[in-house]
Amino acid sequence: xxYLTAGESHGPGLTVIVEGFPSNLxxxxxxIDEQLRRRQQGYGRGRxxxxxxxxxxxxxxxxxGKTLGTPITMHITNRDFTHWTEKMAVWDAPPENLKxxxxxxxxxxxxxxxxxxDHEDIRDVxxxxxxxxxxxxxxxxxxxxxxxxxxxxxxxxxxxxIGGVRATCIPSEWDALIQAADASPVRCADAEASDRMVARxxxxxxxGDTVGGVFEIVVRGCPxxxxxxxxxxxxxxxxxxxxxxxxxxxxxxEIGLGFEAARRFGSQVHDAIAHDGxxxxxxxxxxxxxxxxxxxxxxxxxxxxxxxxxxLYTPLMSVDMKTKxxxxxxxxxxxxxxxxxxxxxxxxxxxxxxAEAFVEKFGGDSVEQMEDHVRAxxxxxxxx
Ligand code: EPS
Numbered sequence: 242x243x244y245l246t247a248g249e250s251h252g253p254g255l256t257v258i259v260e261g262f263p264s265n266l267x268x269x270x271x272x273i274d275e276q277l278r279r280r281q282q283g284y285g286r287g288r289x290x291x292x293x294x295x296x297x298x299x300x301x302x303x304x305x306g307k308t309l310g311t312p313i314t315m316h317i318t319n320r321d322f323t324h325w326t327e328k329m330a331v332w333d334a335p336p337e338n339l340k341x342x343x344x345x346x347x348x349x350x351x352x353x354x355x356x357x358x359d360h361e362d363i364r365d366v367x368x369x370x371x372x373x374x375x376x377x378x379x380x381x382x383x384x385x386x387x388x389x390x391x392x393x394x395x396x397x398x399x400x401x402x403i404g405g406v407r408a409t410c411i412p413s414e415w416d417a418l419i420q421a422a423d424a425s426p427v428r429c430a431d432a433e434a435s436d437r438m439v440a441r442x443x444x445x446x447x448x449g450d451t452v453g454g455v456f457e458i459v460v461r462g463c464p465x466x467x468x469x470x471x472x473x474x475x476x477x478x479x480x481x482x483x484x485x486x487x488x489x490x491x492x493x494x495e496i497g498l499g500f501e502a503a504r505r506f507g508s509q510v511h512d513a514i515a516h517d518g519x520x521x522x523x524x525x526x527x528x529x530x531x532x533x534x535x536x537x538x539x540x541x542x543x544x545x546x547x548x549x550x551x552x553l554y555t556p557l558m559s560v561d562m563k564t565k566x567x568x569x570x571x572x573x574x575x576x577x578x579x580x581x582x583x584x585x586x587x588x589x590x591x592x593x594x595x596a597e598a599f600v601e602k603f604g605g606d607s608v609e610q611m612e613d614h615v616r617a618x619x620x621x622x623x624x625x
Contacts, residue, residue, distance in 0.1 A: 248374060249329065250374070283427060342571050388608075396459065400454060403453075488586055549578075
């Protein structure tokens, strides 16, 4: 399965075309819109989220609520475009009073993008580089998670750190974890840490500054054997890391114990193997569900680090690209902290990557054919 996205943050809208999904999968529009809604939440976001109310318009690939096995086109309208019709006109000449963005923001794609694509107005860079575009990735992931749900695979994500404030008391039980994260304005399952994270965001906001953080994604219900050790580009750990690192502002990805594994003896890192008479068990999950780039049947656990948003209301110094004179960086309306939203993006990106590996292993043109393949494989696994 594959997808292609398009769209500018303040243009008419965003589009994603998903290809390779099996036919006959019942799809819920509400569940796609629910992921889009979750992505728009989170304490620390700017005023833009009061304008948008993201929903998908599906224009191909689904009939009577089921996939056809043909490309699925999903479109999300940018409500804010009504305020940008002249500044983001597709065909008309630029308005006479157009103010170009010429002072690149440190940390953003602005400077390198303007040089690379020969743009004079940095808006031509930032419109596509914007994390607004994660809405399309979430829509694709929201479809993928509906396919995974059919096979008993579920995902969640929760925030474990914002601006140096760490969660310490995290429920280990699945439903409790989801409930606690949903109840927190920053999607942190530790209520006490959640309050301190909110205070940290307020502190950043008061200073015209921003904060980043870390979130954790958990995928449960994966069969043994997704991904492969046979070739580097088939390793599921590498594919997850690459996809998650490709989300705007993401600077680090670790699987299972991650960097902590590098500090311990091997005996304190690896998970002993046991058998309960019907299946293999692991008393610990330091590997985060992946050994040799292959799922081992334990939950996949991935932690992802996001840098602080690079648009600062109290800007760092920059250079005006027209005059080459020192000037404070441009200030665009922005968020103070988008870690809670990024956790939802990460969750749906992970859903996409796992679904891709799942379709590779159990591929079939219809969901019924996939079910046959899964059943046959499960019967074999039970004999091992
Ligand atoms: C973003 C800047 C802000 C964010 C935006 C990402 O947008 P605006 O400049 O319109 O206020 O709100 O994120 C979204 C619009 C979104 O839906 O996630 C940026 O520069 O990356």
